Amino acid sequence: MSFKKEFLWGGATAANQIEGAYNEDGKGLSTADVITAGTYETPRHITWKNPKTEETGYSELTFGGTRVAPEGAQPAILDGEYYPSHIASDFYHHYKEDIALMAEMGFKTYRMSINWSRIFPNGDDTKPNEAGLEFYDHVFDELNKNGIEPLVTLSHYETPLNLAIKYNGWASRELIDFYVNYARTVFNRYNGKVKYWLTFNEINCMDMMPFVAGGLVDGSLQNRAQGTHNQFVASALTVKLGHEINPDFQIGQMLAYSQIYALTADPADQLKAIQQMDDTLFYSDVQTGGHYPNSRLKMYEREGVKLDDRPEDYELLAKYPADFLSFSCYTSNVVTTHNDQAEDAGNLQVGVKNPYLKASSWGWATDPYVLRIALKTLTNRYHKPLWIVENGLGAVDEIAEDGKIHDDYRIEYLQENIKSMRDAVTIDGADLMGYTSWGCIDLVSAGTGEMKKRYGYIYVDRDNDGSGTLNRSRKDSFYWYKKVIRTNGEDL
Ligand code: BG6
Numbered sequence: 001m002s003f004k005k006e007f008l009w010g011g012a013t014a015a016n017q018i019e020g021a022y023n024e025d026g027k028g029l030s031t032a033d034v035i036t037a038g039t040y041e042t043p044r045h046i047t048w049k050n051p052k053t054e055e056t057g058y059s060e061l062t063f064g065g066t067r068v069a070p071e072g073a074q075p076a077i078l079d080g081e082y083y084p085s086h087i088a089s090d091f092y093h094h095y096k097e098d099i100a101l102m103a104e105m106g107f108k109t110y111r112m113s114i115n116w117s118r119i120f121p122n123g124d125d126t127k128p129n130e131a132g133l134e135f136y137d138h139v140f141d142e143l144n145k146n147g148i149e150p151l152v153t154l155s156h157y158e159t160p161l162n163l164a165i166k167y168n169g170w171a172s173r174e175l176i177d178f179y180v181n182y183a184r185t186v187f188n189r190y191n192g193k194v195k196y197w198l199t200f201n202e203i204n205c206m207d208m209m210p211f212v213a214g215g216l217v218d219g220s221l222q223n224r225a226q227g228t229h230n231q232f233v234a235s236a237l238t239v240k241l242g243h244e245i246n247p248d249f250q251i252g253q254m255l256a257y258s259q260i261y262a263l264t265a266d267p268a269d270q271l272k273a274i275q276q277m278d279d280t281l282f283y284s285d286v287q288t289g290g291h292y293p294n295s296r297l298k299m300y301e302r303e304g305v306k307l308d309d310r311p312e313d314y315e316l317l318a319k320y321p322a323d324f325l326s327f328s329c330y331t332s333n334v335v336t337t338h339n340d341q342a343e344d345a346g347n348l349q350v351g352v353k354n355p356y357l358k359a360s361s362w363g364w365a366t367d368p369y370v371l372r373i374a375l376k377t378l379t380n381r382y383h384k385p386l387w388i389v390e391n392g393l394g395a396v397d398e399i400a401e402d403g404k405i406h407d408d409y410r411i412e413y414l415q416e417n418i419k420s421m422r423d424a425v426t427i428d429g430a431d432l433m434g435y436t437s438w439g440c441i442d443l444v445s446a447g448t449g450e451m452k453k454r455y456g457y458i459y460v461d462r463d464n465d466g467s468g469t470l471n472r473s474r475k476d477s478f479y480w481y482k483k484v485i486r487t488n489g490e491d492l
Helices: 091-105 130-145 161-167 174-189 210-214 221-245 267-287 294-303 311-319 370-382 408-426 476-486
Strands: 008-012 045-049 056-060 109-113 149-155 196-200 250-256 259-262 324-328 332-335 386-390 432-438 458-460 472-474
Touching: 008 149, 008 386, 091 130, 091 472, 091 476, 109 432, 130 149, 130 174, 149 174, 161 174, 174 221, 196 221, 210 221, 221 250, 221 267, 221 311, 250 267, 259 267, 259 370, 267 294, 267 332, 267 370, 324 370, 370 386, 370 408, 408 432, 408 476
Parallel strands: 008 109, 008 432, 109 149, 149 196, 196 250, 250 324, 259 332, 324 386, 386 432
Antiparallel strands: 045 056, 458 472
């Protein structure tokens, strides 16, 4: 027997990528609602407007250290632009049907997120929006009825837009209180319905996408460092609060894990790979390990970053680390100092092409060892339970002549990855709680805003431009994953 009996098999989604209903039943706007659709070649845009001059414009999603909108302008919805989060896969009106399909596959768990702006439309409201709370009551009841354990992310790439505009998002310490108040509201409301929680999705993406990960309108290094620190403190306070409300709550961290390989045996390449891994593991060193690593503090010193911190922040971080460490992992990346030997891996990839691996249409390499390496690395470093909460293949699905989708390429990717994870459990003894593959139902891609970058076992009839019936159907991988779950990962 490879996986424990209670291993949590399932799938994962995020509110802003699946729910739609962006302005229904009292929901406020979130940062995701002002981001347009892009493609592999063209970036997504964050649109803005200056309320005084009426001037409009946009900036690119991965805007690094600059401002998302010029002084005086604010991120805003513009006429004539297409925003994929507004309807997405319309889970808001299809959740019963979708959960029934998950149950048919035998899901033990479903990772989803609560859209913060459905509960607190402006983020800093004193009272929650009852209609928003009721929606998630219905979803959790439906899951529980079907024997599916929810795993709930409190903040998955969306911050109430008002908090971004008014406070520069997580760069302000005031967000800690707003977030903890939101966590208290949903912890109390769903106590008895939800046991597993994640505080922030891919907390380490603050550096690459500060508006997406932290609602930062001004994403300077100083603000990104402060935003990250504030999220760490909020996470520790949330762990403390959650355990007070219900000692059985398990509150985890969520890290975007990409293994970095050195292209050559040149020690300079090896050092570069280690340094890039450190940039990722800094986030789990603090949130799961409880302490800032020296390398990060030194970098802040060099760059003149000064944190607005309190001595008690560090006590909280050490005392209330995450209960478990969950992570997303799709691929690996390669770095080198020998630029003449490097073949560019494509505009969305970090580093250079791996000559040993084949890549997807979006340039993400399929790596049959990456989950085992990730589980080994994280086990050796933290000795805590782990949970793979995202993994999968984004691919274009064609409807065949028989009206079906024969996605053997997806099955192949998942077979290789699940085998790698199984080796980590059976050979290396990793303490793995579960596996939720990404986008179990087709949804909007976070990176490109496309619908055609599909991850699902369940097909959703909707196109990049927003046309389609939104009807659901089963792909071949649906039946394959059902078998995997039924045999607890024995029959791949
Ligand atoms: C993770 C995110 O980075 O990867 C998801 O948590 C995202 O929100 C997923 O959708 C896959 O990335 P993409 O760009 O293919 O949607």
